Amino acid sequence: MFPLNKQLVDQTCCDFGLRNAHELGAASIRQLVGVVKDIERATGEEFVHMELGEPGLPAETIGIAAEHEALLQGYGSKYPIITGIPELKHWGSEFVRAFVGLDIPDNCIVPTVGSMQAAFALNTLLAQIDDKRDTVLFIDPCFPVQKQQCKVIGIRVDCFDVADFRGDALEAELERHFKTGRIAGMLFSNPNNPSWMCLTERELEIIGRLATKYNVMVIEDLAYLNMDFREKRGVPYEEPYQPSVGRYTHNCVHMISASKMFSYAGQRGAIIAMNPYLAQRCYPSLAERYGNDGQFLRNFVYIILYSLSSGVTHSVQFAMAAMFRAACQGKINFVQNTREYERRAHRIKEIMVRNGFHIVYDKDADDRPVGDGFFFTFGYKDWTGEQMLNKLIYYGVSAIALGSTGAKREGMRGCASAIREDQYEELDKRLAKFNEDFGK
């Protein structure tokens, strides 16, 4: 029965270490997941979970079979080659060619322990390539842990909300930041987590051109590669490809994670695809620090990745190689598979809007509506994200407040992946009751 018993929920929050349900907004996502589980146990009511950005589909069986085979062949006892197994380098390169339309040679494909490790390694190098540049620029809203990495490393963060600077307006805003001379690199995800806005080829051209002009390294997070489902993409080696800044500058690295594309989040597998010109570039400050020629790729692999984990789990490298290969050969249609998230998001958003909620980041570039995909943003009246969270918790709906993502707009981030077929009706009922209680 909703709303849930207030005393019971508040008590559960207290038992978890929060003072009351009103502190939920300030809780980290990991804390939120924990407290919601406790509330489910205490009340006996299952939540509609939209807080965790976890795949809602089973892991690709081709990957699982490849891992088992590799372990049976004895790779478990052998240290993984730090540069990556040859099959992964080859099929990673092919995958980028087939689905992004870029030529990145095998030697510039390197596995990482998820894109989390890739971003940590790249942010570490950004802090070290030029003494005069002390800042990483983020396009907000963003995945907050990448900013946390900068705090760990000790490099400054700058940012702006991209919704205010779409299209040609992006150029002036970027120049404003780049002209300070402090920006070592910039990081964005496309499609955007959490808003699902997608940077266009025109915008990526602006980013690429200015990155070259101002010597700023671009880190492009392609976690949701080809998941702008408004376009019909995903046929290997055929346009339209994933839009990429790689067509407009040499000064870039792409992060490609298996987590969402192949529902492989548990195994922590990703690759970076490094522009071959950047790979060979030598940085005097790296040369001095590490006593070598300062080459970017060499230091990325042999100094940074080696220090971080001695490479990537051997069997997972075989899984990624097999999945990339299958995708290139048309045996895994990962775009078609992940379209399930489009359907789920579409239905959830429709229910929300019908019950008095609105989509916060609703417009994409050129005033097109934002597409449906893995994440979406939603608001209620003029409430803050924290206010929403603190009330929705009594209605059995969980999501995270947008505040942590650097969004200038108020609201929440929802993930469409976890909802089950039997939960839409329940979501509708709960939000209707919520709106009945607060909608006057």
Added chain:
Amino acid sequence: MFPLNKQLVDQTCCDFGLRNAHELGAASIRQLVGVVKDIERATGEEFVHMELGEPGLPAETIGIAAEHEALLQGYGSKYPIITGIPELKHWGSEFVRAFVGLDIPDNCIVPTVGSMQAAFALNTLLAQIDDKRDTVLFIDPCFPVQKQQCKVIGIRVDCFDVADFRGDALEAELERHFKTGRIAGMLFSNPNNPSWMCLTERELEIIGRLATKYNVMVIEDLAYLNMDFREKRGVPYEEPYQPSVGRYTHNCVHMISASKMFSYAGQRGAIIAMNPYLAQRCYPSLAERYGNDGQFLRNFVYIILYSLSSGVTHSVQFAMAAMFRAACQGKINFVQNTREYERRAHRIKEIMVRNGFHIVYDKDADDRPVGDGFFFTFGYKDWTGEQMLNKLIYYGVSAIALGSTGAKREGMRGCASAIREDQYEELDKRLAKFNEDFGK
């Protein structure tokens, strides 16, 4: 035929990017591995490989089975809990109780992507816990990549060669370093990589007592846990246990890797076992930096490990849990299994000494001979390690120069793991020829 054709070997070194075979001493271990493979191809002669510290036994099948089972159960798509799956925390805690004789509660057991990630995470925190302490102290000789981590992170390194300060002499030397007030933490492996010297309970007592007195955090690397084969250890829950600093100070963390114990190096699995008092300790500078209560364990897990890789490969966590459990229940006798390295090292060392070589770090504490195990050190006359490497390469024997390990003594590090039964005779012949050519 040995020595190998000089021109051919030198040409191969040049083709690899070195100026000649005399640059081998300066090559990194990864480069050495590459160039030796090329020389094998060019000459058609297989080397006796002693350069890589890789397990020479197959990975534990119990781990492999557990990984497969976890993947079949659907864990591949689910983000691993950052604190570790409950089974691993439980059996990790039991394992420490059974084989180290310490009580570390479940919540202080946390998985890492190999001990490499654990050391990186801990060194990162050492750089941040106290503004006045800017140094990590290493007991040399050591595993050089842990010092490289400090260079990446930007924390100063200090060190001393432990062979010069065994027993009671350790106290004065440690105090000399600790009294500077600059030491945030210290790191050592026991048994020692590369010398296979083993710190005694008496020495660990000194370290622990001074660590408490001077508020220095001790990181104890137990990669070769219970592999001091001179003692009969390895019966679960029975003395003698692995000697550990954890009996003498609360200010310590233990790193326990599956790589050598279970021959699981390819899968990058380890745990840290953190002293529960240290785990709960709050550091004001962490509180300020990360906007929380500054608790050590919380920041280690939710800030550092989360930023580094979002946790450890899901299936590998199940493998570790299963192997720790099997070891506790007497179903895997990892000490007995790894005794194979003792036998191999014993035979190799005997062949070396018979052919004019000597053991560089030959004495352990109290003038006992150093035991036989995974690594050993060897010298030739008064040659430097680089000189030895540059000559041995023509005799089909590869190992690394001790210089990179911080050793004060000259010589090489050999790993006993990779030699095959049919290679001892060949090694004997080659070293005899070497000694015939240079022994006058």
